[in-house]
Amino acid sequence: MDHQTLQPIGIIKARLHDISYRTGLVFLAISLLIFCIAGSVQEWDTPVPFFLNYALAVFYFIMIWAGGWLKRGGNGIHHIFIWLLLCLVSAYSLNRVMNIFDESTTWFSIVLVIVSLNYLAFAFFYAMPLPVKAVMFFILGIAICCFIYLTIYLVSVMAFSIMTFWVLGVPLHTFVPAFFVIYSIVLFRRTFGKNRLFRITFWSSIGVVALITVAFSVYWRTIIVQMEKDGRHAEHAGLPEWVAVSQRMPVNDVAQKILKSGFVYTVNPNWDRSWFWNEPSMLWEEKLKHDPLVMTASVLSGVPAMNTIDRIHILESMYDSRHQAEERLWSGDDLFTSHVKTEAHIWPRLHMAYTEKTITVTDRQQKSWPAQQEALYTFHLPEGSVVTSLSLWINNKEEKGILTTKAKADTAYKTIVGAERRDPSVIHWQEGNTVTVRVFPIMHGQSRQFKIGVTSPLVAGNGSLEYSNIYFDGPSTGSCREDVAVTFQTPPASLYTPGMFDRENNKLYNSGRYNAAWSLSFKDEGITSNVFSFNGRLFSIVTYKPEMAVAHLQDVYLDVNSMWTRSEFDHVLTMLEGQRIWMYADNEMQQVTAQNKYTLFDQLEDYRFSLFPFFKITAPASAMVITKGTTVSPIADELQDTEFMTSLKAWLGNSSGVMLFNLGGELSPYLRTLKECRTFRYAKGDRHMLQQLLTTKQFPAAVENDEQVVVEPAGIMIRSVPGTDASNAPDHLMRLFAYNHIMQQMGPKLLTKGEEGDSLVNEAREAYVVTPLSSLIVLETQADYNRFNIKDSENSLKNASLHSQGAVPEPHEWALIILVMLVLIYVKYRTPVKSRTAV
Structure with missing residues (x-):
């Protein structure tokens, strides 16, 4: 049949009347359906889907062989491509059982789908308009490049496949990419004729793929060279190599893949690992991936010499991804968050809220090894917030947590989870306003439920108050449903809500897909009369108005980073005219002059974050540091045992309250930790406020002591005095006071790991708050609590609750x-x- 003499409609009808071709399309549709269903509702490693797909490929091969479509001159090229596509689906089904390739990246999966559809479209080539034909040849060139790559990747196992082909022919799947290359060339030669346009588009596509690959590899090498260069300068600053690298490393997809090469992205086709399962890395919570560009670049341009642990530290600092690097006792790869129930109660006249999140985590697998997994969640809390309750459902019954020391809770959890594999849950305080919750075990095909309660101050500013949802990192929320209910103690004025909420009287509610980012705002109507009484002490809230103290400035230090603009820098220098100004560059403190100011600024504005060395300040009491917030940086715990941190700890023990002014943005994790330690006197505002402080020579004084603490984001001060009056406010006053008082009392000890008295531990127990010293834990039986000497305190507030919002009677x-x-x-x-x- 001469296809070129037929009209387009006739070509399509002739092809679809071909029973063998039509049957092949049906087989391909069935094979893809099996593949997709197996990936979504069954295990990845069961061989049943593979054998079904393999059987379809074998049966279709017999059909077209018996029909004569494989004979020379049989015009069976399009039947062969359907058979090859069946083999490709079968090969990727086999890959779920025998791990030849790690999971393909999204872009490569999309490319394979497009080139596969293009092969099918070639059966109707002569019915296509000329521009479409040109596009088809362009895609054909891309297809050849992809399958050449896969062929090269599999060369090392082809010899083994030949020796073992007698095992039902299964090992011969490794030759599928090579057959695609051969028959793609045949298709090209048979179809393009002498058309110059088709030749140009075909070879152009190959050139484009080569150009992209070379450009990617060159850029890959450029970043690695810069990493090595920056790393060499770190030693002089007393910091580890990874800190200097992360300060200047670009934030893009290529840089992230370089950092993840070897433990997330495959970088060499080694066959010394097992083919039958792929054990995930316990260092990083992310599935292993196969990216042809990463593989090629690693071969052509090398991989970073920096070890895996240091690269993980960079990822934590650059991408705020500490959750992925948390220590894991068991894998959680197959878990997902299936439901979240959020209930919040807000006290507008007390500038505080209590939030409970009840979370259901589910294992999507039905059967596999191991039979249980560990769920790990990281909750991001508003500044000044504290966890005040934890529950775990055991045998369909809610079991509340018991507050104990962090050391006891950690020992009990690791002992039971690591050796005995029974039912515990634990929550620990972390730097940077985060806490981690661990739940174990989640059995295959089953769900577990836990609840966390958080007492939070509302954020005050510009005459309004804001409540922000508490979000978390953890098992996927892609298919998660959420029920939200928000109630108010008193009706809020000028309430602004996102469109997701329905309103009924004094309650907001919503049911739908999980949404991590939402907030409410309403007018700040001031603080109402309040008091909470417990154990002979009265707790109350008053509006915080900074108490100004005289500032005898001698030196001003500019903590410049990428958030600063040149105009801002010039404006600050103008305000500071006549002062001694310093900037830290080239690992030394340099005085700023008219000659070097822009040289220093140009050097430091490339830094994505700064780690200001406070220990370089010679006279802290008369010094001011002016900074600007960045969202990323290392945390203090990641800098332990470095020369930098040793010097900082020594300085913290003798410092006398340096002034820190934040020109804007949220403080970096490094500075947030120092602020929690009460390292400096703090103020935040714009350039006009800075000008006012400099003109009046004043700065907010440190006013916290044993009887009052400041919750700066909420604009409140909580006081504690002896007394036994009746309570008319919730117990959350006491909880917020205790948390902030403990942090204030620990001060530099939070970093220096100094000894803390039993009084702070007892204060945490009494208020039932999670702190650096205390954790909440749920164990399965009372015998478990007894074994680890974990005892509940009778004279305490116990777990907070929405249904018991406060007043605990006095004796x-x-x-x-x-x-x-x-x-x-x-x-x-x-x-x-x-x-x-x-x-």
Whole structure:
């Protein structure tokens, strides 16, 4: 049949009337359906889907061989491509059982789908308009490049495949890419004729692929060279190599893949690993991936010499991805978050809120080894917030957590999870306003439920208050549903809500897909009269108005990073005219002059974050540091055992309250930790506020002590004084006071790991708050608590609750309640006098 003499409609009809071709399309559709279903609802490693797909490929091969489509001159090229596509689907099904390739990246999967559709379209080539034909040849060139790459990747196992082909022919799947290359060349030669346009588009596509590959590899090498150069300068600053690298490393997809090469992205086709399962890295929570560009670049341009642990530190600093690097006792690869229930109660007149999140985590697998997995969640809390409750459902019953020391909780959890594999959950405080929750075990095909409660200050500013949702990192929320309910103690004025909420009286509610980022705002109507009484102390809130103190400035230090602009820099220098100004560059503190100011600025504005060396300040009491917030940086714990941190710890023990002014943005994790330690006197504002402070020579004083703490984001001060008045406010006053008081009392000890007195641990127990010293844990039985000497405190607030929002009676109030109860019982059950006489 001469296809070129037929009209387009005739070509399409002739092809679709071909029973063998039509059957092949049906087989291909069935094979793809099996592949997709196996990937979504069954295990990855069961061989059943593979054998079904393999059987379809074998049966179709027999069909077209018997039909004569494989004979020379049989015009069976398009039938062969359907068979090859069946083999390709079968090969990727086999890959789920025998791990030849790691999971393909999204872009490569999309390319394979496009080139596969293009092969099918060639059966109707002569019915296509000229521009479409040119595009088809362009895609054909890309296809040849892809399958040449896959052929090269599999060369090392082809010899083994030949020796073992007798195992039902299964090992011959490694030759599928090579057959695609051969028959793509045949297709090209048979189809293009002498058309110059088709030749140009075909070879152009190959040139484009080569150009992209070379450009990617060159850029890959450029970044590695820069990493090595920056790393060499780190030693002089007393910092590890990875810190200097992360300060200047670009933030893009290529740089991230370089950092993840070897433990997320495959960088060499080694066959010394097992083909039958792919054990995920316990250092990083991300599935192993196969990216042809990464593989090629690693071969052509090399891989970074920096070790895996240091590269993980860079990822943590650059991408705020510490959750992925958290220590894991068991894998959680197959887990997903299936439901979140968020309930919040807000006290607008107290500038605080309490939030409970009940989370259901599910294992999508039905059967596999190991039979259980560990769920790990990292919750990001608003500044000043504290975890005040934890529950785990065991045998369909809610079991509440017990507050104990962090060391005891950690020992109990690791002992049970690591060796005994029973039911614990634990929550630990982390630097940077985060906490981690661990739940174990989640069995295959089953779900577990836990609940976390957080007491938070509202963020005050510009006459309004803001409540922000508490979001988390953890098992995927792609298919998660959420129910949200928000109530208010008093009706808020000028309430602004996102469109997701429905409103009913004094309640907001929503049901739908999980949404991590939402907030509410309303007018700040001031603080109402309030008091909470417990154990002989009264806790109350007042509006915080910074108490200004005289600032005797001698030196001003500019902590410049990429967030600064040149105009901002010039404006600050103008304000500081006549002052001694310093900047830290080239690993030394340099005085700023008219001659060197722009040289220093140009050098430092390339830094994505700064680690200002406070220990270089010679006179802290008369020094001010002016900074600008960045969202990323290392945290103090990641810098332990470095010369930099040793010097900082020594300085912290003798420092006397340096002034820190933040020109804008959220403080970096490094500075947030120092702020929690009360390392400096802090103020935040724009250039006009800075000008005012400099003009008046004043700065906010440090006013915290044993009887009052400042919750700066909420604009409140919480006081604690002796007394036994009746409570008219929630117990969250005491919880917020205790957390902030403990952090204030620990101060530099939070970093120096100095000894803390039992009084701070007892304060955490009494208020039931999670701190650097204390954690909440749920164990399966009372015997487990006894074994690890974990005892609940009777004289404490216990776990916070939405249904019990506060007032815990004082001892004299308990006595009054008991007396009233006895009177009521007596009145109800006493025998009337007349009745006794009658008897």
